Structures are given as structure tokens and as C-alpha cells.
Amino acid sequence: MITDIHEPKAQQLRAETITSNTESFRDRIATVGEDGKRKWVFAQKPFGKFYNIRSIVSWFFFALFFTLPFIKINGHPLFLFNIPKAKFIIFGQVFWPQDFFIFGLIMVTFIVSVVLFTAAFGRLFCGWVCPQTIFMEMLFRKIEYAIDGDASAQKLLAKAPWTSTKIIKRVSKHSIFYIMSFVIANFFLAYIIGMDDLIKIITEPVSKHTTGLLSIMVFSAIFYAVYAFFREQACTVVCPYGRLQGVLLDRNSMVVAYDYERGETRKKFNKKEERTAGDCIDCFQCVKVCPTGIDIRNGTQLECVGCTACIDACNHMMDKVGFERGLIRYASEDGIAKKQPLRYTRRMKLYTVLLVLLTSLLTTLLVTRKDVTATIMRTPGLMYQEVGSDSISNLYNIKVVNKTMKQIPLTVQLVDANGKVDVVGNKIIVQSEGQGAGSFFVTLPKERIKQRKTQIKLAIYHQSQQIDVVKTNFLGPVE
Numbered sequence: 035m036i037t038d039i040h041e042p043k044a045q046q047l048r049a050e051t052i053t054s055n056t057e058s059f060r061d062r063i064a065t066v067g068e069d070g071k072r073k074w075v076f077a078q079k080p081f082g083k084f085y086n087i088r089s090i091v092s093w094f095f096f097a098l099f100f101t102l103p104f105i106k107i108n109g110h111p112l113f114l115f116n117i118p119k120a121k122f123i124i125f126g127q128v129f130w131p132q133d134f135f136i137f138g139l140i141m142v143t144f145i146v147s148v149v150l151f152t153a154a155f156g157r158l159f160c161g162w163v164c165p166q167t168i169f170m171e172m173l174f175r176k177i178e179y180a181i182d183g184d185a186s187a188q189k190l191l192a193k194a195p196w197t198s199t200k201i202i203k204r205v206s207k208h209s210i211f212y213i214m215s216f217v218i219a220n221f222f223l224a225y226i227i228g229m230d231d232l233i234k235i236i237t238e239p240v241s242k243h244t245t246g247l248l249s250i251m252v253f254s255a256i257f258y259a260v261y262a263f264f265r266e267q268a269c270t271v272v273c274p275y276g277r278l279q280g281v282l283l284d285r286n287s288m289v290v291a292y293d294y295e296r297g298e299t300r301k302k303f304n305k306k307e308e309r310t311a312g313d314c315i316d317c318f319q320c321v322k323v324c325p326t327g328i329d330i331r332n333g334t335q336l337e338c339v340g341c342t343a344c345i346d347a348c349n350h351m352m353d354k355v356g357f358e359r360g361l362i363r364y365a366s367e368d369g370i371a372k373k374q375p376l377r378y379t380r381r382m383k384l385y386t387v388l389l390v391l392l393t394s395l396l397t398t399l400l401v402t403r404k405d406v407t408a409t410i411m412r413t414p415g416l417m418y419q420e421v422g423s424d425s426i427s428n429l430y431n432i433k434v435v436n437k438t439m440k441q442i443p444l445t446v447q448l449v450d451a452n453g454k455v456d457v458v459g460n461k462i463i464v465q466s467e468g469q470g471a472g473s474f475f476v477t478l479p480k481e482r483i484k485q486r487k488t489q490i491k492l493a494i495y496h497q498s499q500q501i502d503v504v505k506t507n508f509l510g511p512v513e
Contacts, residue, residue, distance in 0.1 A: 063270050064327040064337050074192070075266060077175070078185040078322040082346025091162055092172035099165075103224035103232075109439040111228050121467075127400065128437045128467065136399050143392045148275075150385035152282040154378075156289040160275065161340035166260075166268055169218065171325060171341065174211060174261040181207045185322065211262045212254065219253035266326040270337045277336060285367040286379050290340050292320075292331045292362050293370050300331075303355050313357050320344035320362060330362060406442060406464070408434045408494050410504045413473065418509045426510045427477040429458075434471070434494075436464040442496050446474055449491035449503065453478040476508060483510035 065073045105112040107126030114123035122129040122137055129137045151159060160167055181203055182188045194200055224232045227246070235246035260268055269276055283289065292314075301311035314331065321329045323344060326337040330344045348362040368374045413429040421427050436442050444462040446455045457474045464470030476490065487507045494502045 064329075064335075065266060065270065072267075073327065075325060075327040076185040076188045076192075077325045077327075077343075078319075078347075079179050080323045080343040080346050082350060084342035084346050088162060088342065089172060092168045095163060095165075095168050096173075100221055103221060103229040113225055114228055115226055116228070117226065127403075130435060130437060133403070136396070136403065139392065139396050139399065143389070143396055146385065146389050146392060149282060150382065150389055152279065153284065153287055153385060154382050156283060156287045157276070157279060157338065157340040158288070160269070161290075161342060164339070166273070167339055167341065170261055170265060173214065175325070177210055177214070178207060181210075208262060212258050215257035215261065216250070216254040218257050219250050222253055222257075223250055266337070269339055270326060276339070279334075279336070283334070284379070284381065285371075286377050288364055288366055288376055289334050290330060290338060290342060290345060290362065291334065291365045291367070291370055293360070293365070294331070295370055297331070297361050305355075313352070313361050315351065315355060317351050319347040319351050323347045334367075404502060405437045406434060406444075406494075406496070406501045407437075408432055408444075408502050408504055410492055410506050412507065412509065418511065419475075421477055424481075425477050425479055426483060426508075427475045428508050429473060429475055430492075430506065432462065432472050432474065433469065434462065434464045435469050436466060439466050441466050444470075444501075445495045447493050447495060448476065449493045451478065451490055452482060455492070478508060478510070480510075483508070486510065486512045 065075060067073050102112055110123050110126045110128060112123070112126060114121065116122065120131045124137075124140065148159070178188070182191055191200060191203065220232060220236075223246075231246070235243040235250070240247055297312045297314035299311050300314040300316040301309070303309075303315040303317075318329075320331065321327075321344075323346070324330070325341060325343065326339060328335050328337045330338065342364075345362050345364075349359045352359050352361060366374070366376055369376060410430055410432045413431050416429055419427045419429075432446065434444060442464045444464065446457070446462070448455060454477050455474055456477070457472060459472070462470055462472040462474075476492070478488075478490075482488070487509060489505060490508045492504050492506065493500050494504065
């Protein structure tokens with residue numbers, strides 16, 4: 035379940051300071067005790083360079099998350115993932131079920147990007163820009179620190195009897211947690227149904243939007259449960275990304291790593307005696323600040339999300355005792371074991387080539403993608419019809435998908451052929467972001483027909499603009 039990718043040498047070095055009891059990290063996740071019960075993580079509030087940078091990144095993320103639903107391009111939201119209506123909008127481009135191939139290719143490209151990124155930079159995404167980590171550590175955890183205090187105060191409060199002070203703190207914290215979850219749920223729903231529909235749910239009578247209101251309440255309850263109670267379990271139990279890291283990472287991947295070559299053997303710091311042990315002073319600060327409750331000195335583990343809290347804590351302690359920083363740092367396994375710098379490996383190069391190919395194909399499809407697409411087929415079950423003594427006609431059905439925000443009247447004309455097109459009934463008009471259908475006859479002179487099936491081209495026009503050309507077969511008599 036949990037991996038440790040240090041070399042046997044590292045295991046030998048750790049054996050001097052790690053007993054068999056502390057090796058239990060290999061048998062279960064850090065937040066589950068021997069009795070199988072949840073061990074609540076009281077993470078100490080981190081501080082330092084990386085934490086400050088992550089805070090700036092989180093504010094940038096919050097700005098994006100809460101403003102993107104309001105941004106529109108040509109009347110479309112910038113992003114929309116309306117699964118019930120099978121309508122997806124990415125950077126203002128509408129994707130319908132007919133565009134599923136393109137949308138699927140976007141997903142494949144994204145997955146390859148994640149694989150490449152992970153192979154090179156480990157779980158950098160998890161620690162810095164994953165919404166779960168940012169909301170938990172940079173919003174809800176900070177609210178908790180402000181109300182309950184740091185880790186030691188939280189532990190005391192958890193064990194304390196239910197006094198008025200504890201009740202006020204608990205009610206205040208969980209009330210704010212639910213309000214924030216409710217706000218997040220609203221904006222999350224905006225990415226699914228659009229901000230315009232969300233505003234209608236908020237402003238119009240509840241009776242008109244029962245389903246929408248129920249969705250908001252369900253999402254609010256889920257987010258509240260995750261950030262108030264489930265917390266790091268979402269990363270270690272639910273998210274498959276952490277469990278895939280054993281496959282995606284190799285010895286050249288960048289991870290948050292403990293330099294066991296420099297740190298072992300561990301020993302408490304005593305300024306009165308000459309130090310013969312390693313630089314690790316066994317202060318456990320790296321463990322106390324870990325939001326998933328692991329000891330990074332045991333090696334790369336499933337629970338590690340690469341949040342860098344342990345780096346800041348260790349650097350602070352190294353400064354206090356006068357040792358060099360970087361005992362815990364971003365590095366690769368080979369970088370620690372062999373003193374090698376990070377390398378751009380053959381596997382990374384192959385992933386890069388694949389990613390470039392997929393991106394090129396995707397770009398081509400997006401550039402050549404049409405806003406209006408049409409499908410024309412002969413009406414099934416009908417033969418050709420003779421028109422007078424010198425012409426033959428076929429009946430066709432046309433189906434049109436309009437991906438624009440405008441209503442489009444269409445006309446159909448023959449390309450490079452003597453003949454005519456007669457629409458059956460009303461003109462073909464396709465509503466905005468909708469589908470339209472119609473029927474029409476194509477009439478050709480008999481002299482034009484040389485075989486049983488003759489291929490013809492039909493051009494579809496919106497006013498004077500040709501928007502599509504469709505090839506189909508014209509059925510005629512064979513003499």
C-alpha cells in the first residue's frame with residue numbers, strides 16, 4: 035500500500051534509530067491506528083518561505099475560481115461542464131455529443147500531461163494547485179487556526195469538557211465552515227449549469243428551481259463533510275492519484291525527500307558536546323506540521339502530497355542549531371543517493387513527444403472545427419422519382435447542429451452540377467445552440483446520370499456564406 039523507494043543502504047542507516055514499532059508505517063496509512071480507528075491529525079501551523087509562496091498561489095487560485103464563472107466569450111461562459119445536457123464549453127468553445135471525439139482527446143491530452151508532469155515533478159500539483167489541498171490548507175485550516183489556535187491548543191480543546199468557551203468555538207468554526215462550503219458549492223454548480231442559471235436559482239421562487247436548490251444543498255453538505263471531517267482522507271483514501279504515484283514516479287522524479295545520507299544517524303542536539311551523528315536532530319517538527327500525519331524521514335509515502343510544510347519546519351530547525359538548510363528538500367532519489375542533479379530522462383522525452391503529437395492533433399481539430407455541421411442522407415425506403423421525361427429526383431433528409439448563439443436560416447445548393455434543390459415545406463431554420471432538420475428534393479437531368487449511384491456535392495449556405503459541403507449519393511436508373 036505504502037512505498038519506500040530508498041535504497042537498502044538507507045534502510046541500514048535508519049535501522050540504528052528506527053525500531054520495529056515505528057516501521058508500522060508500511061502496514062497502514064498514517065491516520066489509522068492499530069485498532070483500525072481514525073487518528074485525528076492536529077497539524078502544527080507551518081511558516082516559512084514555501085508556505086508564504088503557497089499562500090500567494092492560493093490567493094491567485096481563489097481569484098480564478100470565484101471569477102471565471104462570470105467571464106464570457108461571445109456570450110458563452112469560459113468554462114462549462116453541463117453533464118446533464120451533455121454540453122461542454124472550454125475557453126468559450128461549445129462541445130456537443132457530436133464533438134465527443136475532440137472532448138475525449140482533450141481528456142487524453144490532459145492525462146498524458148499529468149503523467150509527464152508527475153514523472154518529472156512528482157506530486158507538485160497536489161501540494162500547490164490541487165483544489166482539495168488549497169481549500170483545506172489555505173482556507174479551512176487557517177480558519178481553524180484563527181478560532182481554535184495552533185495544534186497544541188486544538189488538542190487541549192478536543193479533550194476539554196463542553197464548557198461555554200468550547201461550545202462557542204465549535205459552533206463558530208463549524209458555522210463558518212458550512213457558510214464557506216455553501217459558497218463553494220454555489221460556484222461549483224456555476225461551472226456545471228452556468229452563472230446565469232445559478233442566479234435564477236438564487237433570485238427566483240424556490241418552487242421553480244427545486245432541483246437546483248437541492249443540488250446546492252447536496253454539494254454544500256459534501257464540501258462541509260470533506261473539509262470539516264474527512265480532510266486528508268480525501269487524498270489518501272479516495273483520490274487515485276496518490277496510489278498511482280508508485281507507477282508514475284521513478285528514481286529521477288522530483289519529490290519532497292529527506293536526505294538520509296546527511297541526516298542519519300539521528301540524535302538530539304546538544305551544543306555542549308561534539309556531534310558525531312548525522313544532521314537530523316530528531317526534533318519531529320517535520321512530523322508535527324505534516325497535514326497527513328506522516329514522517330517524511332521514512333521515505334516517499336502514499337500520503338505525502340508534497341505540500342513542503344516539512345521543508346519549512348526542517349529549515350527553521352537547521353537555522354536554530356546552525357546546520358546547513360536542505361536536510362528535507364525537493365530532490366530525486368538518485369540526487370540523494372548518487373549526488374546527481376535532476377535529469378530529463380528518456381521516459382520523460384517519450385512522454386513529451388507523445389504530448390506534442392496529441393496537442394498538435396488537438397489544435398488542428400479545434401482550428402478546423404465548424405460551428406455548424408450538417409448530415410445529409412437519402413430518405414430510406416424511397417427510390418428515385420421521374421420528373422417529366424428528362425429528369426430524375428431523389429428525396430433527402432438533412433440534420434443540422436448549430437453551435438453558435440445565433441439563429442441560422444440555411445439554404446442548400448448543388449455544387450458543380452446542373453440541377454436544382456427544392457425544400458419541402460418551410461425553410462430550414464436552426465435555433466441557436468440547437469438542432470434543426472428538414473427535407474428537400476434534388477433533381478438532376480437524366481443525361482447527368484451515368485450509373486446506379488452518382489456522387490453529388492451539396493453546399494450549405496447561411497445567407498451568402500458557405501458553411502459546409504456534404505457529399506452524398508444520388509440514385510438513378512441504369513439502362
